[in-house]
Structures are given as structure tokens and as C-alpha cells.
């Protein structure tokens with residue numbers, strides 16, 4: 204079928220819908236819905252069988268929905284209507300939520316229902332929920348809708364609030380007044396307030412007399428202080444006391460004023476001068492404290508397998524974070540284990556170098572250079588590991604150098620449904636991270652060029668078909684399957700042989716072309732991206748960081 208997507212932005216959900224439907228053989232065209240006339244002319248031009256709005260903040264013009272079936276993906280249970288659906292669901296601490304696919308008509312979210320799926324709510328941020336449970340339910344529903352539409356004999360259910368199945372209702376947009384924090388409230392309540400606004404719009408609050416939006420909340424159950432007081436800092440985050448304990452905030456965005464636009468940065472970077480008298484509360488990667496706290500990098504070990512977690516907000520990896528992760532990797536490589544599993548974060552695996560931190564640097568070119576070298580140093584360490592077998596376990600989406608980071612390991616596994624964007628061009632970059640070695644090695648030269656030039660998102664199904672990943676595990680048993688594989692490998696009677704073979708391949712590759720040469724060649728091009736006067740990278744990065752364009756990934 205010819206399917207037209209009308210989108211406010213080709214975001215994680217519409218990218219996921221795009222890859223799933225194209226995997227099914229449908230012909231999908233993505234149209235940025237900049238205004239009514241653009242939507243109308245794209246329908247005239249493309250002549251779709253079906254129109255889908257996976258993420259659309261505008262009304263579809265009447266001339267379109269009267270003449271075509273238009274399906275709206277709404278992140279709410281049946282009967283839920285209006286904006287801020289997920290925000291209210293998280294704030295109200297509901298136990299179950301859902302996604303409803305309804306037909307566009309003249310009333311927002313009130314059209315006939317084509318499909319709806321519910322899911323159990325997880326304690327996490329809005330955007331994490333959106334990329335996981337919401338995306339899963341939406342895709343299930345979308346595939347069902349497309350099948351129902353193709354068959355042509357389905358009658359959608361009209362919205363009827365007397366139906367016991369319809370439990371939602373119309374709600375108002377959530378405002379800052381609904382989100383406002385009273386620091387004498389319990390930690391759990393404040394964490395929910397921050398999470399229901401994370402990643403957008405953030406909760407507005409005052410710190411040291413200035414207004415900031417807060418993001419990245421984590422409960423803390425040891426540290427305590429006077430409500431509202433900043434009592435510690437760690438790895439870019441600040442710890443703030445609440446009515447019954449404390450919580451961590453990893454990121455802040457200063458409120459934009461007329462003269463200045465601001466963007467999200469690690470909290471300690473934003474508040475630097477104010478934190479001089481606040482103590483650091485360091486925690487080592489080996490600390491096995493099981494209570495609630497905030498940690499970016501940590502390590503677990505079982506049955507000769509070491510698991511290294513790195514949970515970087517938005518998957519962005521600054522110079523310092525890359526250096527910390529490299530140090531951690533080197534430390535755990537000295538352990539008496541046989542297999543190392545790189546676990547990444549649950550929300551994201553990695554999105555490569557940290558464009559926000561680069562933007563905030565006094566000299567973004569120099570910081571870009573430091574950051575790319577720091578991530579390269581980390582990746583070189585992984586590639587050159589001759590004492591262990593290494594596995595990448597991608598639980599969340601990844602892009603650019605973040606995808607390549609995963610390929611540095613000996614095995615790559617992905618959670619079913621994550622979306623990979625193995626390309627750099629949209630940021631005006633040639634790319635490094637030894638991609639010219641690692642990508643063709645897995646998918647062949649031709650495909651490597653296609654992937655990096657076409658700049659399309661790809662599904663886990665396609666990734667496995669291409670050989671980009673070795674296997675794909677379902678979300679529910681991802682960890683179990685991974686542990687089984689890693690432990691079997693560590694206890695494999697042929698372990699030594701496998702390790703020797705791996706090292707021989709690396710030595711052979713090194714003789715054909717040293718890693719250092721790949722790096723030099725890539726960095727020569729990156730140098731031009733960072734320092735040449737006709738580079739478009741700095742403009743594209745600015746647009747991305749300040750969200751000046753709607754970040755459309757396709758046209």
C-alpha cells in the first residue's frame with residue numbers, strides 16, 4: 204500500500220512506524236506537516252491509499268480527512284482526548300495506559316477507533332515510556348489497522364463514553380502550575396512531576412535565584428538535607444533534598460529570556476560557580492549498593508561475565524563521559540572474567556558525541572575534536588581487547604557514532620524494536636569511530652556506503668538481515684537471553700580457541716591496514732568538518748541543539 208505519514212517531526216515513533224511498515228513491503232512517504240497547503244499538496248501528489256499521523260500536533264485539513272482515511276496515533280487509552288496525555292498518566296500515577304489509533308474527523312481525538320492497546324505503566328520518564336511501551340502498542344495497533352484497512356471489511360468503533368471499555372476522558376493541557384514543585388513534598392511525588400515533563404517541556408523551578416527547567420530525575424535514599432537544598436553532586440548531576448529524602452537531577456535548561464536562548468546541559472556544568480561549597484558524593488563502578496541513587500556507569504559480575512552499564516542521558520557522550528567509560532572498561536578488563544557485556548543504557552544505547560556540551564564550549568571546534576578523539580580512544584580499547592570476548596547489548600535506540608560503538612564488540616545483540624540510524628551526514632559530518640573499518644566489515648562496502656549516504660533509520664529486522672547485528676531478542680526476555688549467551692560463551696569448552704581466533708583475525712586485519720590509519724583518514728575529514736570555513740556542521744549542530752528546525756530525517 205501507499206502510505207503517507209503526516210508528521211510534526213519524524214521522531215522516534217514515526218521512524219519506528221516507518222521502518223516497520225517498509226519491512227512489511229509498504230511504500231511509505233514521510234511528509235513534514237509544516238502547514239495546511241503542504242499537507243494538501245502532498246496528498247494530491249502522493250495519492251496515498253492510507254494516511255497516518257504517528258506524531259502530529261496540528262489538525263489534518265478537512266479536505267483531506269473527508270476524502271481519505273486518516274489514522275491518528277494517540278498516546279492514550281480509549282476515550283482519552285487532548286494534549287499532555289502521557290504527562291497526566293504519569294503525574295496521576297495510573298497503573299495502566301494505552302495507545303489508540305483513531306480516524307481523524309472534526310473533533311480532536313474523538314474519531315472512530317480502529318485499534319487500541321493498553322500496557323502496564325513503568326516508573327520512568329515520559330520519553331522513555333514513549334520510545335518503549337507507547338511505541339510497542341502503537342506499532343501493534345498500526346499493523347492491525349493497515350491489515351484491517353487492506354481487507355476493507357472493518358467497521359471502526361465509534362467513541363461512546365457509555366461503553367465500559369472506554370475509560371478515558373477529555374483533559375486540559377498540563378501547565379507549569381500543574382507541574383510546580385514544593386520541595387517539602389515526598390521524593391516520589393517530585394520525581395513523578397519531573398519525569399512527566401521529561402524530555403519536554405521540563406519542570407520550571409528556581410535554583411540559586413534563577414529559573415531553570417529540570418530533567419533526569421533519580422531517587423536517592425541515603426543523602427538527606429533541608430527541603431530544596433542542594434546537598435551533593437556526582438557525574439554531572441546535583442542532589443537536592445526533599446520532604447522525606449533527596450533526588451538527583453541530571454540536566455538543567457535555563458529559562459529562555461528575550462536576549463538569550465538556552466538548551467539542556469549537565470546540571471553541574473550549568474551551576475558550576477554555585478557548587479563550590481557543595482560536596483561531591485562519588486560512587487565507584489564496583490559499588491554494589493542496591494538502593495536508589497544516581498549512577499551513570501556501573502558494573503556487575505556473575506559467572507565469569509562482567510556487565511558494564513552506561514546510562515548517559517539521551518545517549519549523548521561528552522569527552523569526559525567517554526573518558527570515564529574508557530577508564531571503567533580498562534578496569535573491568537583486568538578482572539578474572541572471560542566475557543564483557545557492554546549494556547549501555549535502558550533508554551538509549553548511544554547517540555555518539557555530545558552535541559549540547561560541544562555547543563556550550565568556548566570553542567566548539569576544539570571540543571568536537573576532543574570529543575571525537577575521546578570516543579575513538581574508547582572504541583580502540585574495545586576493538587583491541589585480546590583478553591576477553593566482548594558483547595554489545597543494545598537495549599535502546601542508537602545513532603551515528605553510537606551505532607558504530609556497538610560494532611566494536613565481537614557480538615552485537617539488539618532489543619527487538621529499537622531503531623538504528625547508522626549515519627552522520629545529517630549532522631554535516633564524515634564520521635569517525637573507526638566506522639570505515641567496522642561498518643564494511645559487518646555489512647560489506649556497498650551497504651556501508653548505502654547506509655551512510657541514504658541516512659535512513661533501520662529496524663532490528665533489517666539490521667539482522669544486513670549483518671549489522673548478530674541477533675535480536677524480544678524486550679521481555681532480552682536480559683535472560685543475553686545472560687544465557689554470555690554465560691554459555693564464558694563456559695564454552697572452546698572458549699580459548701574462540702579467543703585465539705578472534706585475536707588472529709584482529710592481527711590479520713591490522714596487517715592489512717592498521718587501525719591507526721583508519722582513524723587518521725577519518726579524522727582528516729572530520730578536521731575539515733570541524734575547522735574549515737565552508738563546513739555546514741556548526742550550523743546543523745546549532746539547529747539541532749537549539750531545536751531551530753523540526754529535525755526532519757526524510758524529505
Ligand code: COA
Nearest residue numbers: 214215402517519554555556557558559602603604624630
Ligand atoms: N548529543 C546531544 N543530544 C542528543 C544527541 C547527541 N549526539 N543525540 C540525540 N540527542 C538528544 C536530542 O536533542 C533529544 O533531546 P531532548 O529530547 O532532550 O530534547 C533526545 O536526544 C532525543 O533525540 P531526538 O532527536 O528527539 O530523537 P529522535 O528519535 O527524533 O532522533 C536521532 C534520534 C539520534 C536520529 C537524532 O537525535 C540525531 O540525529 N542525533 C544526533 C546524532 C549525531 O549526529 N551524533 C553525533 C555524531 S557521532
